[in-house]
Amino acid sequence: MRRAYDFLCRGEAVVAGTFLVAMVLLILLGGLARLAHMPLNWTTDLATCLFAWACFLAADIAWRNNSLMAMEVLTERLPERFQLALRFVNYALIVAFLAYLVGMGVYLSWVSRIRSFQGIPGVSYSWVTMSLPVGAALLLLTTVRKILAELRGEHEANRAVDVV
Structure with missing residues (x-):
């Protein structure tokens, strides 16, 4: 199971990076085409689609690597027991929100299946x-793994780390 998760993580990073590079190239191509008086409006539309995917994938990568912003000015002064309780309250809120996003996101995708993307027929x-x-499902999986690590007493695994 661990190997499958590692494979998923590596694939997610490759896809997010590829989408990021593709977005930049599409915007550059669109700008150069506009400069040449032959605008390619679809490049911006496709870059927008890739941006949506890259944002969520990158958010999961940052959450997994503890690279999201955290304000621990008050909580680090609390006793360890209270810190643990606050972390679990925080995880519970995150799980509830992400579960809601998964459900509503599937519903939104279902109701928007007939709508064409930026007027492009067939897409x-x-x-x-x-x-x-x-x-949201990937973020939920990461959050569940963080909770399980906390339950095993691996709090240091959930602390911020330097990502190379």
Whole structure:
């Protein structure tokens, strides 16, 4: 199971990075085409779709690597027991919110399946909206893994680390 999760994490990083590079290249291509008086409006639309996916994938990567912003000015002064309780309250709120996003994201994708993406025939808007439930599900998986690490007493595994 660990190997499958590691494979998923590596794949997620590759896809997020690829989407980020593709976004930049598409915007550059669109700008150069506009400069040459031959605008390619679809480049911005496709870059927007890739941006939605890259945002959610990158958020999961940052959450997994403890690279999200954290304010611990008050909590680090509390006794360890209270810190642990606050972390579990925080995790419970995160799990509830992400579970809601998964459910509502699937619903949103379902109802938007008929709508075409930016008027492009044959391309459903669901390709963009599916980034929400997929990203939320990945974030939920990461959160559950963090909770399990806390329960095993691996609090240091959930602390901020330097990512190279």
